[in-house]
Amino acid sequence: MIRVVIAEDQAMVLGALAALLEIEGDFDVVGRAADGEMALTLCMETKPDVLLTDIEMPKMTGLELAAAVRKQAPGTRVIILTTFARAGYLRRALDAGANGYLLKDSPAERLANAVRLVHQGGRAIDPELAAEAWSEPDPLTDRERQVLRMAGDGQTSADIATSLRLSEGTVRNYLSEAISKLGAANRIEAARIAREKGWL
Amino acid sequence: MIRVVIAEDQAMVLGALAALLEIEGDFDVVGRAADGEMALTLCMETKPDVLLTDIEMPKMTGLELAAAVRKQAPGTRVIILTTFARAGYLRRALDAGANGYLLKDSPAERLANAVRLVHQGGRAIDPELAAEAWSEPDPLTDRERQVLRMAGDGQTSADIATSLRLSEGTVRNYLSEAISKLGAANRIEAARIAREKGWL
DNA sequence: TCCGGCACATGACAGAAGTCATGGTCGCCG
């Protein structure tokens, strides 16, 4: 039996994933956590073979959790399971010591196999992502990203200029460059595109 | 046996939900759909007792799907299962003829009971949401909503005016009214607020 | 060392966005 802890903030999905593994017969779900801190505690108490975790959770993200588990419960191997096919996330997950990275978009059958593979010492990277990881990199500079994020929340150029202690013209210029780099027609579209690519 | 079709765009979650129901013993998952159109086709072919559907899906939203199923497969009862505790969604779901509305945040045990309840002719509204449903109603008119949605995607007033065969001034006026009704400072913030409330 | 490339920064100007006053149409109620 492979002993598994699952961390996922949507209770319904958490329960469903547990059912999905238990129906296979060779998994024992020894812990369920609704946030990162609870997951870390559970991992230290139960020393599971595998931790399956979402990224976006309250209190501690799955990426922080992966790093903490690697330090404090080194026998446990970590699989990240998330909605987001963002190249940046995969890189940070591997840096944090994760042994697997799956997308919620990929078929359910893949989950059990990935857990088995990682338990045996292998790696399980979602193929959809492995390709995308080497695709177009974020073209935005730090300032452009910062300004675009604020503009996407509805702040005016003047608001942003005040917050960042810049002139209004400068802010508009960053936005203009971001708009041009992303092939957008205005700040709204630019923010939407950047968000979709995971660059904000 | 209660015959169920599930519609959910994240394949992993779809599979997990199916496992969750099948493990109970009294459900038969007769169809799985990754988008709204596929779900509608499946419902017309298999005439399930209950359709369990997400809201945000490609091609056809869960709300549109609920309305279509009510018309074209009236024997099938519909439960909406979604992440979003937005009052506007619940209201529109009930208007569309849904018999249940569950949140992915609520415990997994509740799902099976809700499906059984709805199958017996009852209603299953998530208690977290039932209270919130009677809060502030959508203040936007049809035109305002339509224009705000397009503006929120990054279209300019001129684009929108052309699409809807209006003068540019009219479009700007609708946006101005929406901005004022929502207490926003500009179209971007207005679109964000409306989206969060489930009014778009 | 000198130059080119890059990120950062600014202001002037044309064009888009937001506000306001105004008027039209429809349905509803006294």
Added chain:
DNA sequence: CGGCGACCATGACTTCTGTCATGTGCCGGA
């Protein structure tokens, strides 16, 4: 019928946005 309120529609006016020309400082390669 007449008045009222809600929604739809428009143009004039002010404010905000997006673009462009310009300039600075910093780093790495020839």
